[in-house]
Amino acid sequence: MDTQPTPDQPWDRTVLCTTCGVEHDPDALPGTCAICADDRQWVPADGQRWTTVGALRAGGARVQPAPLEPGLWALPVSGGAGIGQHAKLLTTPAGNLLVDVPAHIDRAAVEAVAGLGGLAGIIASHPHMYGVQSDWSEAFDGVPVYVSAPDAAWLARRPGNLALWSGTIEPLPGVTASQPGGHFPGSVVVHYTAEDGRGVLLAGDTVGVARDRAWTTFMRSFPNYLPLSGRVALRIADHLDRYDYDRLYDNFTGCITAEARAVVHRSAQRHADWAEGRCDHLT
Ligand SMILES: [Zn+2]
Ligand SMILES: [Zn+2]
Known part of the structure; x- marks a missing residue:
C-alpha cells in the first residue's frame, strides 16, 4: 500500500x-494565494x-x-486540500482527457488512470480547478495542459507543456472545448457524445446544478x-446551444x-x- 511518502515521487515536493x-511555484510563493484572495x-x-x-x-x-457512467470517471480527493471538486476523467478510443484536476496525486491514482488508458491531455474548466495539473501532466509523459488564454494570468505554476488556447478546440476527436466564460472570462465547458449516443456537457463552475436538480444556476462565486447577471446567464445558455447535450455534470x-x-x-x-427585478413583487 502507498501509505508513506517516498523520495522517488517528484510530486511530493x-x-x-x-x-x-x-x-504554486515554490520559488515565487506569494504571501497570500491570489486565487483565494479574489472575491x-x-x-x-x-x-x-x-x-x-x-x-x-x-x-491520509x-x-x-x-465511475460515473460508461466512459466517465470522477476523481475526488478524500482527506486532502481544495474545495471538494470532482475532477472528471473522460475515456475515449482516441485517448483520455482529464477535465479539471485533482488537488492531489498519488501512485495508486496514477496507476488507476494508466489502467484506464492513461492521459492524452489535461484541461481545467477554470483556475479554481488547476489542482496539481503540472504533476498529472508529468506523470503521463508531459501531455499538454490546455489553459484558457484569458485566464492564464491565474497560473501560479507554469506546466512544462502549457498549451494556451482561445475560442474552440478539439483536444481529442469528438471532444470539443469552448469558452462561454461567466464564472471566469475564460471558463471552459467540454462536450462529447457518450456511449449511449447522448450528448454530455462537463460544465465545471460555468453552470451549477441546483439542489433541486430540475434547475441550474450561474454564479461568479458559489461560496x-x-x-x-441575467444577461450573462442567458449568454451562457445561448453559447451552449452549439452543443447537443442531454446530460450535464457540474464541478x-x-x-x-x-x-x-x-x-x-x-x-x-x-x-x-430574478436578477433583473421582474420578480420583485414576490419579495
Ligand atoms: Zn488558494
Ligand atoms: Zn470555481
Whole structure:
C-alpha cells in the first residue's frame, strides 16, 4: 500500500494552497494565494496556509476514482486540500482527457488512470480547478495542459507543456472545448457524445446544478453567493446551444440526467427574471 511518502515521487515536493488546492511555484510563493484572495474564494480566518503533496499524502489524502457512467470517471480527493471538486476523467478510443484536476496525486491514482488508458491531455474548466495539473501532466509523459488564454494570468505554476488556447478546440476527436466564460472570462465547458449516443456537457463552475436538480444556476462565486447577471446567464445558455447535450455534470457531484439543454435554458431565464427585478413583487 502507498501509505508513506517516498523520495522517488517528484510530486511530493509540490506546494499547493491548502484552501483552494492549486499548485504554486515554490520559488515565487506569494504571501497570500491570489486565487483565494479574489472575491470568488476566501482566505481562512486563521490566515493563509500552504502544504505539499507529500505532507497531504502522509496525512491520509487519497485520490479515489469512481465511475460515473460508461466512459466517465470522477476523481475526488478524500482527506486532502481544495474545495471538494470532482475532477472528471473522460475515456475515449482516441485517448483520455482529464477535465479539471485533482488537488492531489498519488501512485495508486496514477496507476488507476494508466489502467484506464492513461492521459492524452489535461484541461481545467477554470483556475479554481488547476489542482496539481503540472504533476498529472508529468506523470503521463508531459501531455499538454490546455489553459484558457484569458485566464492564464491565474497560473501560479507554469506546466512544462502549457498549451494556451482561445475560442474552440478539439483536444481529442469528438471532444470539443469552448469558452462561454461567466464564472471566469475564460471558463471552459467540454462536450462529447457518450456511449449511449447522448450528448454530455462537463460544465465545471460555468453552470451549477441546483439542489433541486430540475434547475441550474450561474454564479461568479458559489461560496460567497455572488450571482452573474441575467444577461450573462442567458449568454451562457445561448453559447451552449452549439452543443447537443442531454446530460450535464457540474464541478462537484451535481448532474442533470436528462434534457439538460432545456433545463439550462429555463434556468437562465428564471435567473434573469430574478436578477433583473421582474420578480420583485414576490419579495
Ligand atoms: Zn488558494
Ligand atoms: Zn470555481
